Amino acid sequence: MSYSDDYNRLTVIGTKDIVKAYELEKVSCQTELRLFKPMSRFHTITILFGLTALGAGLSLAGPIRWCILGLLLTIYFVIFILGVSVLKLNFFVKATCRGDSTAKRVALTFDDGPDPAATPGLLEVLRRHKIKAAFFPIGTKTRDHPEIIKQIDQEGHIVGNHSFRHAWWTNFLISSGFDREMRMAQEAIDAAIDKIPAYFRPPVGLTNPHLRKALEKHGLSVVGWDVRPFDTTASAEKVIKRVLKKIRNGSIIALHDTGRTPVDLARLIDKLVTKIKEREYTFSGLEELTGVRAYQTTEGMNMTEPRLPIPFWDESEAGQRRGGFWRFLARKLASTAYVRRAIEKQVTLDAFKTSLSPRFLFGVGLVLFSFVLGWPMVALFSFLSAYCHVPALLILGPAFYMFSHLVWLFGTYLAGRDCIKYANMILSWGLRKVVEKALNREIGRPL
Ligand SMILES: [Zn+2]
Secondary structure: OOOOHHHHHHHOOOOOOOOOHHHHHHHHHHHHHHHHOOOOHHHHHHHHHHHHHHHHHHHOOHHHHHHHHHHHHHHHHHHHHHHHHOHHHOOOOOEEOEOOOOOOEEEEEEEOOOOOOOHHHHHHHHHHOOOOOEEEOOHHHHHHOHHHHHHHHHOOOEEOEOOOOOOOOHHHOOHHHHHHHHHHHHHHHHHHHOOOEOEEOOHHHOOOOOHHHHHHHHOOEEEOOOEOOOOOOOOHHHHHHHHHHHOOOOEEEEEEOOOOOHHHHHHHHHHHHHHHHHOOOEEOOHHHHHOOOOEOOOOOOOOOOOOOOOOEOOOOHHHHHOOHHHHHHHHHHHOOHHHHHHHHHOOOOHHHHOOOOHHHHHHHHHHHHHHHHOHHHHHHHHHHHHHHOOHHHHHHHHHHHHHHHHHHHHHHHHHHHHHHHHHHHHHHHHHHHHHHHHOOOEOOOOO
16 A cells, blocks of 8 residues: 555554455544644634734734734734744644653664665664664655665664655645655655654754644654754864763754765764763663654554544535534634533533432522522511511611521532532533534544
8 A cells, every 4th residue: 555645544543454345434533633632832822812912903003002012913923933942842833852750761762864874884883782772764865775764673672753855844744745755754764674763853953833744644643852962063072072062861962964974974983972871871762751653553553432522514515615604613612622622521411300409509599699688588587577667667677688698608518519519511421512512512422
């Protein structure tokens, strides 16, 4: 099976070997999970800034308004640039930049190869030290030297996607551009080792708002680093010094198997590994270190049942067009953690059909009773004092009125907690219904 469009659809959840039609349908249901992912930090921050700017624009006037708006825009711009360039901020996409921090284990990663002159020598050093590393080769080089990628794989190292061309303009691409870069690199790696990578390392570690969609389409997750010694430009001493300064438990070290002479590279890595070992760190593969699978396969996946009772909706073009704004709104709602939970849990109002908690009922009873104790008692005792000509009775009215407040407070105290629980239930149920209705979904559709 080649890396075709249909195939891409499958790899979103990692199903290289599935060919049966009925399984295809199950898989397509699971791809819907993507829609229920939480919003990225970029989206949240953009909405927050937009609302703040709107509020400031409407409530302020004169020069102060423009000062505040300018300041907001500047802050937003700075955050945006940081988001683009600092992978570990998880701004546009979630990136794994460090593994398990409970043990003295680190992982080596090598980008931008393979280099037919230098990579074999590097592999020899890794073999000697019994280290399993991860390689993020450039797609064009993978296509030109599949035999080296094959050797990397056969020696137990991981191969990840690092784009096809690794061009300087990669991060200016929109989703379709990223899509092509990722697909071609996946194809090249698949052709060389017959495996579909699940790791993607963005060229130069830059990200943008369009990256996420392409990642999801190809079933890739971002793997970054927390130690980057800029080894292509620095001297060996400097590289080692930088690594030793920054290394910690779970570190992912970003190096390159290109940019140095073969002898120089082999010597550098040999020395670096020795120094790291002296610090009593051991080397671990990326999978063990991060717990994220390196390849997309069906192994260990439960294909008979979907993981969550996520309803199904029509993803066809016609389905997309229908209901424009409401559909858009429903999708946005569905991307919030609150609604997602409501859908996953299939929140119902059954709790109201069975018995409500006695505490709640008693509390509500007291609150209602407190109203009877208030003004009606004032009126009653006013009437009685006039009717019986006993002025002292008049005082009982305000006394009952005061007492009614205590009863009210006690009632709300008893009912309050459950009241919030029930209100939350009604809200989740309502939002779930609205979202499902807008997206034309039915619960329990046979999968
Ligand atoms: Zn690179």
